[in-house]
Amino acid sequence: MLFSFLFISFFSLLSVVMTKTQYWCHGDGILNNQHTCRFFTIVIDAGSTGTRLHLYKFIHDPATAAHGMPFKVEKEIFQEVKPGLSSFAKSPIGAADSLEPLLQRARKEVPHFMWEKTPITLKATAGLRLLPGDMADDILEKVEERIFNSGFFAAFPDAVNVMPGSDEGVYSWFTLNILLETLFTDEPTIGNKPAAHRSVAAFDLGGGSTQLTYWPNNEAVFSEHVGYERDIDFFGHHIRLFTHSFLGNGLIAARLNILQLETENDIETTHQLITSCMPEGFQLTEWEYALKFWNINGSSSYSYDTCYDVTKRFVESSEIMHLRELKGAPVYLFSYFFDRGLNSGLVKGNDGGQIELRQFKEAAKTACQRGKLEINDGSHWMPWQCLDLTYIYSLLRDGYQFEDNQPIVLAKKIKGMEVSWGQGLAFATANEFQLTEGAIKTASSSEQNATVVDQIVDLVYSGTNQNRENGRYDPSDTVSTIDSDEENFIIALLNDQKIDLMEKIEKSRGVNQGAKFPSIGGQSSKDALNLEVGLENPPEDIITSDDQEEDPFEIEVRLMLDEDEEDEEFLVYMKEMMSGTVECVAANKDEPTSLIDDFDDDDYEEK
Numbered sequence: 001m002l003f004s005f006l007f008i009s010f011f012s013l014l015s016v017v018m019t020k021t022q023y024w025c026h027g028d029g030i031l032n033n034q035h036t037c038r039f040f041t042i043v044i045d046a047g048s049t050g051t052r053l054h055l056y057k058f059i060h061d062p063a064t065a066a067h068g069m070p071f072k073v074e075k076e077i078f079q080e081v082k083p084g085l086s087s088f089a090k091s092p093i094g095a096a097d098s099l100e101p102l103l104q105r106a107r108k109e110v111p112h113f114m115w116e117k118t119p120i121t122l123k124a125t126a127g128l129r130l131l132p133g134d135m136a137d138d139i140l141e142k143v144e145e146r147i148f149n150s151g152f153f154a155a156f157p158d159a160v161n162v163m164p165g166s167d168e169g170v171y172s173w174f175t176l177n178i179l180l181e182t183l184f185t186d187e188p189t190i191g192n193k194p195a196a197h198r199s200v201a202a203f204d205l206g207g208g209s210t211q212l213t214y215w216p217n218n219e220a221v222f223s224e225h226v227g228y229e230r231d232i233d234f235f236g237h238h239i240r241l242f243t244h245s246f247l248g249n250g251l252i253a254a255r256l257n258i259l260q261l262e263t264e265n266d267i268e269t270t271h272q273l274i275t276s277c278m279p280e281g282f283q284l285t286e287w288e289y290a291l292k293f294w295n296i297n298g299s300s301s302y303s304y305d306t307c308y309d310v311t312k313r314f315v316e317s318s319e320i321m322h323l324r325e326l327k328g329a330p331v332y333l334f335s336y337f338f339d340r341g342l343n344s345g346l347v348k349g350n351d352g353g354q355i356e357l358r359q360f361k362e363a364a365k366t367a368c369q370r371g372k373l374e375i376n377d378g379s380h381w382m383p384w385q386c387l388d389l390t391y392i393y394s395l396l397r398d399g400y401q402f403e404d405n406q407p408i409v410l411a412k413k414i415k416g417m418e419v420s421w422g423q424g425l426a427f428a429t430a431n432e433f434q435l436t437e438g439a440i441k442t443a444s445s446s447e448q449n450a451t452v453v454d455q456i457v458d459l460v461y462s463g464t465n466q467n468r469e470n471g472r473y474d475p476s477d478t479v480s481t482i483d484s485d486e487e488n489f490i491i492a493l494l495n496d497q498k499i500d501l502m503e504k505i506e507k508s509r510g511v512n513q514g515a516k517f518p519s520i521g522g523q524s525s526k527d528a529l530n531l532e533v534g535l536e537n538p539p540e541d542i543i544t545s546d547d548q549e550e551d552p553f554e555i556e557v558r559l560m561l562d563e564d565e566e567d568e569e570f571l572v573y574m575k576e577m578m579s580g581t582v583e584c585v586a587a588n589k590d591e592p593t594s595l596i597d598d599f600d601d602d603d604y605e606e607k
Contacts, residue, residue: 022434024039026114037060038058041426041433042120044121045422046084047125052081052102054423055078057073057075059073069184071431073178073423081098085124085128086127095143106150120154123167124140124163130247131291136162144160165209166245168421169202169244170424172204172420173201174234177200179423182200196217201213202332203333203334205335207336210246212400217325218325225321251388255387255388256290257314258314259274259294261310262310279372279375283296284296304365307386311394321399326402333408333411338410340389341363354410360393361397364392367389
């Protein structure tokens with residue numbers, strides 16, 4: 001599976017000259033980079049058990065941006081609805097309707113004049129990945145319509161999709177370390193450069209999958225586990241992350257896998273499961289998972305030891321690997337790790353706290369001693385507590401090979417904000433949107449080319465199904481966007497400051513069409529994103545006219561166009577639009593040369 005565009009663009013936060021970026025400001029709704037500015041980004045997490053709104057209010061302060069990150073989260077607004085989208089497999093419209101409370105909350109919090117300047121994205125996780133056939137696509141189709149009609153900015157084509165599990169891990173790691181301020185710090189004795197030894201490892205336990213991500217001190221680990229490496233340039237600093245997602249090892253998926261491992265009868269026909277992790281005489285009827293209903297019966301062999309034996313068998317049969325480097329170092333656990341720790345009294349409140357791994361084992365032993373009346377107290381998690389705690393302990397002990405005295409930090413919120421992949425993704429979305437919109441407006445600043453640029457930008461946006469005036473989706477809009485040949489023409493439009501319009505158009509297409517960017521860790525983006533760099537060495541396809549000195553804006557452009565009516569019509573249209581500013585010469589070439597290197601798809605397949 002290819003990485004989503006937003007995941008790529010997250011790592012084009014890389015080495016941007018921050019003082020050049022302008023931001024849409026909450027206070028006045030216009031672009032600026034001269035004073036403190038606030039803006040919004042919306043991330044919707046469509047998980048396996050619920051759908052969650054993460055609405056972030058960012059603040060950009062020019063006085064501090066030069067010393068670290070260009071903007072920070074000032075406030076997070078969180079709201080959740082249940083069940084998750086996967087529960088609407090037979091009613092895709094119902095899935096879309098379930099989003100309305102979240103969208104209404106977002107509309108209430110974001111001023112109306114900022115809606116079209118507020119990017120929104122929805123990412124589904126393991127719950128939809130596990131649906132059979134076209135069910136996930138049917139749900140996403142209706143959900144996408146609802147998001148694109150929300151009034152917020154959702155022009156890029158993958159604003160709504162299923163997120164690869166490895167993306168979850170990396171975004172979560174960034175969220176955690178951003179909140180803990182381990183990447184950038186204002187402490188003069190520490191310095192402002194991110195370092196592996198200051199960062200912390202992130203362990204996320206969802207319903208369908210679990211992820212681990214950390215920045216190794218010893219890069220030999222990448223040789224031992226090929227395919228688990230992610231090279232990232234983060235604000236000009238190179239980071240090599242170790243990350244992986246284990247599908248089927250999420251808490252809810254593990255329940256079913258463990259129960260099936262222990263049950264010997266024909267479960268596909270009877271849907272009857274037996275478990276030594278529940279007391280004899282206890283029955284859980286019509287438990288739903290993976291579009292099936294299961295009846296679960298306790299066993300006479302109910303005990304911690306028998307429950308642990310079958311759980312350990314499952315963990316050891318999975319792909320969970322040993323993590324020798326992290327032994328003894330504090331690791332941060334969140335999501336279901338935290339929830340089950342809180343249910344068991346290992347931590348108090350959302351702030352969490354540090355414990356040792358052995359405390360999960362002790363809590364599991366206590367839970368596995370409860371009788372059928374005790375576990376039937378009405379709490380949805382209580383019947384599962386013995387199995388859940390035993391699985392968490394075995395996952396960490398037998399899977400990752402942590403010792404019982406391993407320090408563990410259970411976290412739900414840090415500085416009042418959720419520890420999840422949502423904030424990491426929000427930084428990516430906000431950064432890309434602000435860079436693009438700022439670039440377009442900067443290009444339009446020249447009166448000489450303002451009308452031309454506006455028309456070009458309209459052309460770029462015309463195929464995005466996004467009316468930029470009201471931010472609403474228009475299914476009837478089928479005008480195609482400019483192609484690579486036409487881009488070679490647009491790059492010739494230079495304003496009086498010799499600003500390279502191609503970069504602005506390419507960035508615009510990036511947000512709105514999922515354009516491909518140079519590979520992560522490749523060329524520096526310092527030059528690529530510096531909006532005042534002109535064409536000192538123009539490509540061969542752009543030939544300066546003989547009378548360039550008499551009129552610096554009259555240039556001859558050689559277009560690499562095929563001989564068909566559409567190209568000729570476009571050429572005529574552009575010539576008329578330029579009103580003589582540019583003289584166009586058509587030429588034919590078999591293989592047009594892209595002015596910006598394509599991102600290598602093969603490097604970014606999910607392993």
